[in-house]
Amino acid sequence: MDKKQRIDVNKKYFNNISSRERAIFEGGISMGALFHQFIGTPVSINSVEMLEKSIEQSLELQPCVVQVDVVINRKKLEELNTEFDYVSLSGDMLNVNIITEFNEIKAYIKMEYVDELKYPLMYITDLK
Amino acid sequence: MDKKQRIDVNKKYFNNISSRERAIFEGGISMGALFHQFIGTPVSINSVEMLEKSIEQSLELQPCVVQVDVVINRKKLEELNTEFDYVSLSGDMLNVNIITEFNEIKAYIKMEYVDELKYPLMYITDLK
Amino acid sequence: MDKKQRIDVNKKYFNNISSRERAIFEGGISMGALFHQFIGTPVSINSVEMLEKSIEQSLELQPCVVQVDVVINRKKLEELNTEFDYVSLSGDMLNVNIITEFNEIKAYIKMEYVDELKYPLMYITDLK
Amino acid sequence: MDKKQRIDVNKKYFNNISSRERAIFEGGISMGALFHQFIGTPVSINSVEMLEKSIEQSLELQPCVVQVDVVINRKKLEELNTEFDYVSLSGDMLNVNIITEFNEIKAYIKMEYVDELKYPLMYITDLK
Numbered sequence: 391m392d393k394k395q396r397i398d399v400n401k402k403y404f405n406n407i408s409s410r411e412r413a414i415f416e417g418g419i420s421m422g423a424l425f426h427q428f429i430g431t432p433v434s435i436n437s438v439e440m441l442e443k444s445i446e447q448s449l450e451l452q453p454c455v456v457q458v459d460v461v462i463n464r465k466k467l468e469e470l471n472t473e474f475d476y477v478s479l480s481g482d483m484l485n486v487n488i489i490t491e492f493n494e495i496k497a498y499i500k501m502e503y504v505d506e507l508k509y510p511l512m513y514i515t516d517l518k
Numbered sequence: 519m520d521k522k523q524r525i526d527v528n529k530k531y532f533n534n535i536s537s538r539e540r541a542i543f544e545g546g547i548s549m550g551a552l553f554h555q556f557i558g559t560p561v562s563i564n565s566v567e568m569l570e571k572s573i574e575q576s577l578e579l580q581p582c583v584v585q586v587d588v589v590i591n592r593k594k595l596e597e598l599n600t601e602f603d604y605v606s607l608s609g610d611m612l613n614v615n616i617i618t619e620f621n622e623i624k625a626y627i628k629m630e631y632v633d634e635l636k637y638p639l640m641y642i643t644d645l646k
Numbered sequence: 647m648d649k650k651q652r653i654d655v656n657k658k659y660f661n662n663i664s665s666r667e668r669a670i671f672e673g674g675i676s677m678g679a680l681f682h683q684f685i686g687t688p689v690s691i692n693s694v695e696m697l698e699k700s701i702e703q704s705l706e707l708q709p710c711v712v713q714v715d716v717v718i719n720r721k722k723l724e725e726l727n728t729e730f731d732y733v734s735l736s737g738d739m740l741n742v743n744i745i746t747e748f749n750e751i752k753a754y755i756k757m758e759y760v761d762e763l764k765y766p767l768m769y770i771t772d773l774k
Numbered sequence: 775m776d777k778k779q780r781i782d783v784n785k786k787y788f789n790n791i792s793s794r795e796r797a798i799f800e801g802g803i804s805m806g807a808l809f810h811q812f813i814g815t816p817v818s819i820n821s822v823e824m825l826e827k828s829i830e831q832s833l834e835l836q837p838c839v840v841q842v843d844v845v846i847n848r849k850k851l852e853e854l855n856t857e858f859d860y861v862s863l864s865g866d867m868l869n870v871n872i873i874t875e876f877n878e879i880k881a882y883i884k885m886e887y888v889d890e891l892k893y894p895l896m897y898i899t900d901l902k
Contacts, residue, residue, distance in 0.1 A: 403641040411542050411642075414535065418546025419640055423816075426555035429734060430685035431811055437831040444828030447821040451860040474765060476835040478685060481734055509730060512547055513531040514539075551688075557814035557862060559683055565703040572700030575693040579732035602893060604707040606813060606865055637858060659897040667798050667898075670791065674802025675896055682811035768803055769787040770795075 410517060413497035416454035417490040421501050421512045424449050424458075424486060434476035435467045441479070449488065456496075457489040481510035538645060541625035544582035545618040549629050549640045552577050552586075552614060562604035563595045569607070577616065584624075585617040609638035666773060669753035672710035673746040677757050677768045680705050680714075680742060689739075690732035691723045697735070705744065712752075713745040737766035794901060797881035800838035801874040805885050805896045808833050808842075808870060818860035819851045825863070833872065840880075841873040865894035 404412055424445060433441050446458040463483045470477050486501040498516040503509070532540055552573060561569050574586040591611045598605050605611075614629040626644040631637070660668055680701060689697050702714040719739045726733050742757040754772040759765070788796055808829060817825050830842040847867045854861050861867075870885040882900040887893070 399635065399639075403639060406645070407542065407642055411539055414539050415542050415546040415640075415642065418543040419550035422547035422550030422552075423554045424550075426551045426553075426686050427815055430682050432807075432832045432835040434835050437828075437835060440824075440828050440831050444821075444824050447824050448816045451816040451818050451821060451858070453858055470764065474763075474835070474837055478737055478766075480736060507527065507730075508726065510734075511527075511531060512543075514535055514543065517534070554814050555687055558810050560679075560704045560707040562707050565700075565707060568696075568700045568703050572693075572696050575696050576688045579688040579690050579693060579730070581730055598892065602707070602709055602891075606894075608864060609862055635858075636854065638862075655891065655895075659895060662901070663798065663898055667795055670795050670799050671802040671896075671898065674799040675806035678803035678806030678808075679810045680806075682807045682809075763783065767783075767787060768799075770791055770799065773790070 409493035409495040410497070412492040413454060413490045413495050413517070414499075414514065416452065416492070417488055417497045417499035417514070418512070420449050420452045420455050420458070420488050420490070421486065421499055423452065424460075424488075425481065425484070425501065425510065425512075429479055429481060431479045432476050433462065433467065433479045435464065437476075438462050438464065438467060454490045454492050455488060456491045457487075459487045461485040484510060487515075537621035537623040538625070540620040541582060541618045541623050541645070542627075542642065544580065544620070545616055545625045545627035545642070546640070548577050548580045548583050548586070548616050548618070549614065549627055551580065552588075552616075553609065553612070553629065553638065553640075557607055557609060559607045560604050561590065561595065561607050563592065565604075566590050566592065566595060582618045582620050583616060584619045585615075587615045589613040612638060615643075665749035665751040666753070668748040669710060669746045669751050669773070670755075670770065672708065672748070673744055673753045673755035673770070674768070676705050676708045676711050676714070676744050676746070677742065677755055679708065680716075680744075681737065681740070681757065681766065681768075685735055685737060687735045688732050689718065689723065689735050691720065693732075694718050694720065694723060710746045710748050711744060712747045713743075715743045717741040740766060743771075793877035793879040794881070796876040797838060797874045797879050797901070798883075798898065800836065800876070801872055801881045801883035801898070802896070804833050804836045804839050804842070804872050804874070805870065805883055807836065808844075808872075809865065809868070809885065809894065809896075813863055813865060815863045816860050817846065817851065817863050819848065821860075822846050822848065822851060838874045838876050839872060840875045841871075843871045845869040868894060871899075 442460045445460045449458045482503040488499045501512045504511045570588045573588045577586045610631040616627045629640045632639045698716045701716045705714040738759040744755040746753045757768045760767045826844045829844045833842045866887040872883045885896045888895045
């Protein structure tokens with residue numbers, strides 16, 4: 391796709407929101423996508439690094455995403471010691487940071503498991 | 519959870535964005551979640567209605583989501599006529615509308631397959 | 647597809663295994679599919695019944711599958727009481743029975759979370 | 775887990791099927807798992823190699839799986855040229871070979887998209 395076409399998409403579909411809102415929207419999409427695509431993936435202490443990188447590369451393809459950092463909790467992987475020495479990736483093991491950008495406005499989106507909420511919370515840490 | 523706690527979460531994690539931005543953010547999360555959770559699900563002309571309802575109910579659980587409407591393209595289901603009379607749900611079959619709300623600001627989020635883009639585009643149709 | 651074609655597929659691709667092995671193979675596929683398709687789905691005490699039925703209908707479309715019974719543990723749903731009153735479906739909440747059949751041989755496949763293994767084990771309970 | 779425990783699991787849950795059937799069963803599970811876990815993942819010509827390796831490593835963790843080879847069709851990735859230069863991984867792009875083993879019996883499982891069936895067929899190519 392050439393740059394001209396991409397600009398037209400933005401004009402046609404996104405001219406009703408600000409650059410900041412666009413960055414927030416795309417960040418939300420990518421966080422929801424990441425969680426629901428990869429939760430359930432078999433993972434062990436040996437495969438964890440490759441899985442992190444693969445998740446990062448996959449989500450960096452999404453519109454407006456400039457950087458994805460995924461950390462899967464090694465301690466939980468080591469503790470688990472299940473029958474088969476691996477587990478299904480779950481929300482309490484994931485810590486993710488995504489940076490999105492639109493028209494030079496950046497949104498910093500975070501997902502982390504908040505123990506007191508028992509919930510993998512997605513929120514925005516910075517906008518600039 | 520009582521209402522007090524929910525307000526604290528909003529204060530602690532979301533006081534850096536507007537109500538409108540929060541509605542947009544949660545809408546993005548839920549669209550990304552929906553797509554990546556359910557793409558690949560076996561579906562036929564006989565199971566399609568139940569699947570639509572189940573997707574709607576599941577996503578309506580997400581924070582700030584007040585309504586989800588899912589339409590899976592029957593024509594594509596009928597045309598396909600594969601060996602086994604069902605297909606894996608794909609992005610070109612999905613048309614979704616989600617309404618999110620935060621502090622009386624509503625965001626109307628749409629996903630539809632745009633033929634000229636060959637892409638299931640997620641965008642915002644209204645905010646009020 | 648007419649019946650003739652279906653028989654040809656069986657001849658072309660599956661003439662190297664017995665009817666019993668075919669029923670086992672298709673049962674394994676469907677169990678793996680079910681787990682990895684639906685793990686992560688948002689679910690609450692209110693949406694659980696619809697989700698169970700939708701999973702059953704979806705998997706009953708797969709080749710050789712004659713019946714799918716899904717039970718999601720209500721006790722775990724009620725206990726959880728997270729911030730947002732729903733959870734992501736996880737392996738420890740699922741109890742599934744699938745019956746597959748090929749040439750009048752039936753395989754009864756089970757998935758249940760085995761606490762001592764900390765693992766959602768899939769195995770065969772009967773063949774006849 | 776020590777070897778003793780693993781043997782007990784086999785005795786307790788799998789003594790009603792042959793070694794050949796066990797290899798077939800686990801191969802079916804892993805093929806169904808692979809398809810339904812990773813379908814929908816964003817992928818481009820640049821990320822494809824990492825994704826293949828990550829899928830292989832993840833599925834090689836499953837019980838009885840000794841080798842997984844995943845090839846994602848580059849031609850389809852190059853042809854697509856969508857608005858955003860990536861696509862969601864779909865069944866027609868996947869060619870997978872899995873080798874499972876139980877008690878020295880190996881099953882060779884294949885998934886490939888069969889054009890005349892319009893279907894990503896999973897079948898067994900060899901047993902020995």
